[in-house]
Amino acid sequence: MVVSYAQEFAVGIFTSPDLKSWTHASNFSYHGLLGAQYECPNLVKLPVRSAIGGSIVGEAHVMSISIQPGAPLGGSVTEYFPGDFNGTHFTTWDAATRLTDFAKDNYAAQFFYGTDGDNAVSMGWASNWQYAQQVPTGNLEGWRSSMTVAREHYLTKAPRIGWVVASELHDPAPVLNETAASKTWQGDGSVALDFSDVESNALYIDIKVSGLDATAITGATTLNMSFTSPSSGETLRSGFYFGGDNPFFVDRGLMRGFDNVFFTDKFSVADVWNMTAGTWRLQAVMDRSILEVYVDGGVHAGTVTFFPTQPLTLLSLGSVNMPKDTKIEATVYALKSAWKEYENEQGTVHGNVTSKGKRHMEYEPLF
Structure with a gap:
């Protein structure tokens, strides 16, 4: 102990x-x-x-x-x-x-x-x-x-x-709902997803990059991922630079639902990817007001809370200035709501309720 x-x-x-x-x-x-x-x-x-x-x-x-x-x-x-x-x-x-x-x-x-x-x-x-x-x-x-x-x-x-x-995501299978988007491309490409109909407002993203050639990569070779609210214009941005100092970043500075002097809005880490293997992987979980990223197979992990005024419902993934022989496989899953089975008709989850009603707390969706 x-x-x-x-x-x-x-x-x-x-x-x-x-x-x-x-x-x-x-x-x-x-x-x-x-x-x-x-x-x-x-x-x-x-x-x-x-x-x-x-x-x-x-x-x-x-x-x-x-x-x-x-x-x-x-x-x-x-x-x-x-x-x-x-x-x-x-x-x-x-x-x-x-x-x-x-x-x-x-x-x-x-x-x-x-x-x-x-x-x-x-x-x-x-x-x-x-x-x-x-x-x-x-x-x-x-x-x-x-x-x-x-x-x-x-x-x-x-x-x-x-x-x-x-740090890698533990088996997500129990909460995977359905494949919301899946696309494979070489070089530059992108995928966009409107997930406003995903009841949980939560996604699991798995991106695998292979065939990376360090000699063909420039400082402008990037893979980018963003989540946006079409009604408020707020965006949560993240991405990786395969060249230069190899930074992976997350930017929550465009959220307007919380203002606090200590709420640092930008984060980054240098990820020296394995040039011998020529592969790189990103796992991410986005759940209403929290983003967790597992970079380069979990060599680096980042956890970021964020508070938009309106739900983020548009996902954009894309590669820019990527060598044409590089393969990108992107799969996006909708996640089941962990609250759904406990909700009442009004969408409220009751917890900590004693038989005499002395303790009563109600949990309602943020949006």
């Missing part, structure tokens, strides 16, 4: 023969970004997978620590450290500090028990302490914030970056 000594910047490691009596074994202290305090630690075993092919080549432990405040972008963030655990002491492999997300809205993720020998699975809190109590969902729904989707994790060595905990 790991326990944070929050303002001492230490994680205590405890052992127990019966999960009842616990003995302090060691401390993991003063590592990485300190912020103002340590929170929500995890010590989890992960498989180590090869960068090409994904076969399991070993296993290791990872210590994750959430800090609040003190993130590089402000507010809260989660950092992690790969290393070895001998049952009482954890030792890092190197002195690097690594972050779970390149954006601002994934914090304090906790791991599910019982995944030894396979990818670990976690869920995080999809917000940031800098503005969590002010976001507008509470105005109508009576609650604020949500969780990320379930994510699978493993350790791998990414090109030039070194060790990373890769």
Whole structure:
């Protein structure tokens, strides 16, 4: 068991023969970004997978620590450290500090028990302490914030970056509704989708790029993805530059439903894609007011909340200045509503209702 000594910047490691009596074994202290305090630690075993092919080549432990405040972008963030655990002491492999997300809205993720020998699975809190109590969902729904989707994790060595905990979307099959759009093209091409008739207003996007030739790519070779409201003109933009410094970006600055000085509006990360394999992949989940992206097969992950005044219902995907022999496969799925089966005739979901009616909360759609 790991326990944070929050303002001492230490994680205590405890052992127990019966999960009842616990003995302090060691401390993991003063590592990485300190912020103002340590929170929500995890010590989890992960498989180590090869960068090409994904076969399991070993296993290791990872210590994750959430800090609040003190993130590089402000507010809260989660950092992690790969290393070895001998049952009482954890030792890092190197002195690097690594972050779970390149954006601002994934914090304090906790791991599910019982995944030894396979990818670990976690869920995080999809917000940031800098503005969590002010976001507008509470105005109508009576609650604020949500969780990320379930994510699978493993350790791998990414090109030039070194060790990373890769984050991929856990099996989405239970909530896949139907294929809303599917298109394959070479070089430059695009696909547009009006998903206003998708009841959940939620999509899963899977884009696979193959046949990439680094010698034919320029700094203007991009893959772009945007979500737009036709009634308000608000747009959530994202994209990847295959040349230059290889940045992937998300821009929520064109949303007008929430104004807060700490609501940073643009995020990016450098993704040095694997030029040997010549492939690149993007997974994304867009659900009303949250976008999760898994870049380059999960080498980088970004979680971004956004608050438009009207629903985003148009999706645009496209490649620009892409070499003509590069193949792009884009598939978009509509997602089932997780609320639908619990709604009453007015579309309201009741929760926390006691038999005597002492506790009663109602959840209504934001739009």
